Amino acid sequence: MRRHKSAIERIGRWPSIALSRSQAALEAVAFWGAVITPMAYLPALSLNGSAEVIATLLAVNVACLFVGYRHTPSLDAGILTALFRSTVDGGER
Secondary structure, X not given: OOOOOOHHHXXXXXXXXXXXXXXXXXXXXXXXXXHHHHHHHHHHHHOOOOHHHHHHHHHHHHHHXXXXXXXXXXXXXHHHHHHHHHHHOOOOO
């Protein structure tokens, strides 16, 4: 006799995989945000940015540092290399 799988068994590990990938993507975006955000300080200061603008930039930078500190940029290089190869090769192997 065939046993029916429950919904939990059918879903399997998809939720944990999706959560893991979402977390990794968020950490990557935050890491690169922490790298890029300081580039906005000089334009904001040179254009007589208000204290609120400068404080917001600092808060965004600190938040990005906290969220993205575990990201490994070498993973991005592998992903970008694979994407570049697929666009150059036309997606064919």
